[in-house]
Amino acid sequence: MDQIKLEENFQAKLDRNEMIEPKDWMPENYRKHLIRQISQHAHSEIIGMLPEGNWITRAPSMRRKIVLLAKVQDEAGHGLYLYSAAESMGISRDELLDQLHTGKAKYSSIFNYPTLTWSDIGAVGWLVDGAAIMNQVMLQRTSYGPYARAMVRICKEESFHQRQGFEIMQVLAKGTPEQKAMAQDSLNRWWWPSLMMFGPADDNSPNSANALKWKIKRESNDQLRQRFVNQTVPQVEYLGLTVPDKDLKWNEEKKGYDFGEVNWEEFYNVIKGNGPCNKERLSAKVQSHKDGAWVREAANAYAAKKNKVAAA
Amino acid sequence: MTMSTAQDTQGLLWEVFVQSKPGQPHKHSGSVHAHDKEMALQNARDLYCRRSEGTNIWVVPASEIVASSPEDIGSFFEPSNDKVYRHPTFYHVPEGITHM
Ligand SMILES: [Fe+2]
Numbered sequence: 001m002d003q004i005k006l007e008e009n010f011q012a013k014l015d016r017n018e019m020i021e022p023k024d025w026m027p028e029n030y031r032k033h034l035i036r037q038i039s040q041h042a043h044s045e046i047i048g049m050l051p052e053g054n055w056i057t058r059a060p061s062m063r064r065k066i067v068l069l070a071k072v073q074d075e076a077g078h079g080l081y082l083y084s085a086a087e088s089m090g091i092s093r094d095e096l097l098d099q100l101h102t103g104k105a106k107y108s109s110i111f112n113y114p115t116l117t118w119s120d121i122g123a124v125g126w127l128v129d130g131a132a133i134m135n136q137v138m139l140q141r142t143s144y145g146p147y148a149r150a151m152v153r154i155c156k157e158e159s160f161h162q163r164q165g166f167e168i169m170q171v172l173a174k175g176t177p178e179q180k181a182m183a184q185d186s187l188n189r190w191w192w193p194s195l196m197m198f199g200p201a202d203d204n205s206p207n208s209a210n211a212l213k214w215k216i217k218r219e220s221n222d223q224l225r226q227r228f229v230n231q232t233v234p235q236v237e238y239l240g241l242t243v244p245d246k247d248l249k250w251n252e253e254k255k256g257y258d259f260g261e262v263n264w265e266e267f268y269n270v271i272k273g274n275g276p277c278n279k280e281r282l283s284a285k286v287q288s289h290k291d292g293a294w295v296r297e298a299a300n301a302y303a304a305k306k307n308k309v310a311a312a
Numbered sequence: 313m314t315m316s317t318a319q320d321t322q323g324l325l326w327e328v329f330v331q332s333k334p335g336q337p338h339k340h341s342g343s344v345h346a347h348d349k350e351m352a353l354q355n356a357r358d359l360y361c362r363r364s365e366g367t368n369i370w371v372v373p374a375s376e377i378v379a380s381s382p383e384d385i386g387s388f389f390e391p392s393n394d395k396v397y398r399h400p401t402f403y404h405v406p407e408g409i410t411h412m
């Protein structure tokens with residue numbers, strides 16, 4: 001079959017809402033687009049463990065500590081599900097890790113912000129996982145089968161992540177004036193970076209057209225961002241806190257909130273590597289990979305030795 | 313911060329199949345990396361059964377799985393299409409006959 005026919009069949013299949021599986025024919029650009037997106041997503045889950053891991057030893061109670069441990073462990077799992085999905089497109093785990101460690105691959109910019117106080121752990125679970133969920137719920141219907149199935153599994157696990165974060169915020173917001181101030185400070189610092197998680201505005205998003213055509217995404221960045229604001233503002237009000245946006249206003253006509261312009265200069269600056277923690281995050285990841293090298297070597301040597309014995 | 317992992321290895325890729333309840337068939341869950349069988353089984357447990365999702369796990373080296381190819385979907389599955397007599401609806405059961 002010639003290239004044009006193959007591409008027509010491929011698009012027709014997508015338009016019938018059928019899924020693409022690893023051995024199916026796919027355009028090279030579809031494969032490239034997805035390897036980039038899935039691996040970025042995987043790296044984000046893994047790097048995302050660092051800002052939260054930072055507070056495991058200092059969690060204020062045993063309950064908070066076991067919950068945070070379980071959450072961070074889940075994020076490791078999410079990274080692994082996603083690496084598996086990316087590998088099904090013909091790239092190896094070693095290559096994927098190498099791309100992260102050499103700075104060739106990106107991860108979500110949100111994790112380049114520091115977790116300075118305990119209430120930041122609340123804000124991250126509530127807002128950062130909340131924004132991630134919004135995106136991941138959509139991706140449960142993405143066109144590539146292994147990616148969609150990983151998303152279904154991830155979404156099942158995510159809802160406790162957001163709830164535990166909101167619970168932390170609730171306790172602080174209803175606590176002493178100092179605790180409430182701490183919660184407000186976290187909201188002030190995490191609100192805008194959370195809105196940035198949905199990516200550039202639609203009229204400035206080069207990859208969006210293909211992603212929509214190929215049914216990788218089913219909603220645009222701005223649509224998801226708007227829904228996130230609509231859902232989250234009432235939660236902020238419940239907490240008795242204030243959204244750090246003077247332009248935020250209910251718009252009866254569109255049945256949603258109008259909100260201020262995201263600081264895109266900051267967004268691109270953090271992507272470029274100039275966020276508060278870019279260097280720290282990457283060097284921590286590279287170091288832990290180096291520290292684990294002897295374990296992989298030993299496991300490899302042990303497996304080789306056992307194979308030899310079995311063959312003898 | 314260049315760091316080559318050319319000499320590095322994450323071990324073999326294993327496909328994981330989990331049985332959710334006794335009596336149910338095993339279903340594909342995803343894959344894990346591991347250096348041997350025992351490690352593959354433990355990694356699969358840690359990764360795919362953190363919330364009592366399973367009662368039994370199979371792990372298989374991904375390279376050992378033989379799969380039909382999507383291009384053959386027509387010719388490979390075609391032979392079953394014209395055998396309607398393999399379905400119960402092909403047969404006429406007389407009125408009054410039950411339990412059949
Ligand atoms: Fe996650």
Ligand SMILES: [Fe+2]
Pocket residue numbers: 075129158161
């Ligand atoms: Fe999460």
